[in-house]
Amino acid sequence: MDFLPRVKDGDEARVSVAYLRRGGTLGMHPATLRQVFSVLTGAGEVQISGGPRRSVRPGMLVVWEPGELHQTWATTDLTAVILETTGTLDLDEHFREL
Template sequence: MRLFTMPSRPIERFDSSGVVVDLLPGLLGESQITVAHVAAGGTIGAHPTAHRQLLAVVSGVGQVRGEDGTVQGIGPGSLVLWDTGESHQTWATTDLVAVVVEAVGVIDLARRFPEGLDDHANVVHQA
């Protein structure tokens, strides 16, 4: 077994505020995985994705916006997928923790991940 420390850094690009990310190792240089900590009232500012991007909410409540401008609520268990080049933004209503995966390849959501409203979380999932 080997133990490592995840490096952390604040994110201020794109007018982001209240955001700190923990960096995880990439996969074959084709993906980037981070853990985003967004303080209540903070935002990951509007910007286009460099690759397909998946936001998986671990804790907290917030909102996301995609290319079409629609704002949707998110909470624990929400998965949000943005396509390459899609402009998007995330806001935290409460302190929010999410795993962010940026991938060049396919993100397979076909079978195990239902798209749409989750009655238990009362939030909308996008895929």
């Protein structure tokens, strides 16, 4: 699976799966480590504290840096993989900023 970026030079990594029902939210909270939020199914919106809401859908990922306040809303049932790491992300040509 090349959907998640490779991690280099890290000494810690955690992977979680989030299931959010339509209308659900992961409330505003700080990223404790560098965090990759990768949408597998469904659709939603994400926001960095003070910024605009941005739509997310399958195949998209969002990167939050340590300490960055962020929130996620599910506009449909949504499943995401969350990678948290102390390492550097290898965001090669498969990944681009929108």
